[in-house]
Amino acid sequence: MNWLTIVVVILSIVLIIAAVFAVYQKDLLLAVIGTSAVSVVLSVLFYILQAPDVALTEAAIGVALTTIIFVITIKKTKRFEE
């Protein structure tokens, strides 16, 4: 088994765990951080799969801009899901 394949499998497992965490978390701030972690792992995966253009977009938009927009929205609404 190639070492790159092992890295891809580990990253995919982390990706799925972070995504499930983001869905089931009642504290929305933590859920937003979970989606941001999904974006970080996803941009590394895109880079490994030879799509650096997409990786750059995912890193800039998914990690920074989307997260801050969600954080502002949570600040203006409620933090906990009922």
Add this chain to the structure above:
Amino acid sequence: MRKVIAILLLFIIGYYSLDVLLKIPFGESAGGVGKHYLESTIKETGAVNSVTAIVVSYRGFDTLGEVTVLFLAATGLGAILYDKKAKKRALQNASVIVKTSSKIIYPLIALLGAYVFVHGHLTPGGGFQGGAIIATGVLLMFISYRSFETNHKALSIIESLAGMTFVTIGFAGLIYGTSFLQNILPFGIPGELFSAGIIPLIYIAVGFKVGAELTALLDNLLKTIK
């Protein structure tokens, strides 16, 4: 009962999706139009980065549509959040460490963004990525300094000029060539900074436009926090 049916349906869908997905070779060239693009982008557009060649040259009109969508989204948000009184951000100043380091990092992030969109036809990246990187740099300054202000008038002027440049280059192709957004400038030597005709010009315009739009959007949003 409904849960059992749902689980059963999920298994059926999962089984057939897996069956189809396993038959597609992963990461191999499928040939067809993708092969044509990879083989002939340098000859046909002069750009080394074939993704940029597809986004700006072969599908340039779609990129104009995307830029328009982003412009409309930013304008709509600005209209919703419009307030006559000039507001201040109510965030606290960050700690000394964050302030000092963000002051050092901010110009470097802006430089990286400019590099990414100027070299869009040579290295990975382009106008959208570069503009987004610049916006994240400005965001860092927004959340570390309460007094850091952007000039909204200048931002909207940059945005309009960049959009007009894009459309003007498109019409130049119509006037001096045969179609909208045709690559009328000489291609030059592939791999050099001044090559690939209109592609770097369009990506510089898109980079300025996206950077200005996202910066204004973030500023508008951050000012709504009380």
